[in-house]
Amino acid sequence: MKPLLATLFVVWLSACGAPEPATPMTQAEAVSIEEAWIRETPPGAKVSAGYMRLVNAADAPARLIGATLAEAARAEIHTMFMQDGMMRMRQLENGLEIPARGQAALKVGGDHLMLMGLNTALTSGAQLSLQLQFADGSSTNISVPVKPAMGAADSHAHH
Numbered sequence: 001m002k003p004l005l006a007t008l009f010v011v012w013l014s015a016c017g018a019p020e021p022a023t024p025m026t027q028a029e030a031v032s033i034e035e036a037w038i039r040e041t042p043p044g045a046k047v048s049a050g051y052m053r054l055v056n057a058a059d060a061p062a063r064l065i066g067a068t069l070a071e072a073a074r075a076e077i078h079t080m081f082m083q084d085g086m087m088r089m090r091q092l093e094n095g096l097e098i099p100a101r102g103q104a105a106l107k108v109g110g111d112h113l114m115l116m117g118l119n120t121a122l123t124s125g126a127q128l129s130l131q132l133q134f135a136d137g138s139s140t141n142i143s144v145p146v147k148p149a150m151g152a153a154d155s156h157a158h159h
């Protein structure tokens, strides 16, 4: 009887023992996307832009490094800067950092998701499936509405 009891005791211990350490969240799990939208385009336009707020719930920073949209040949994370009195933009080679327990914004007139090589017009009201890729290899798929540009700040004319 004794060996059996001992075995049962061990099984009971392992079932009710210390909880397993939680597996760390991936960046895609830690970052929630709010108020995402993609700019409507006139027919024939080849570029558009996506905007959103990224909120990081983790104690470690996250980094958005890329995106994929079926309607665009390429998506890049851009930043705006002033040069010779003109707003210009360039790709953020290292992506966009979302601070630990903080947030980052892709917004009109600031950092944005540049969508290039559009194969169709993006019509207001449509819902597009956008995949966001993070530095740790995780990714998330979100449904993003197409909306008309808000305000007059449109600095994409030079593309």
Ligand SMILES: [Cu+2]
Pocket: 078, 089, 112, 113, 114
């Ligand atoms: Cu751009």
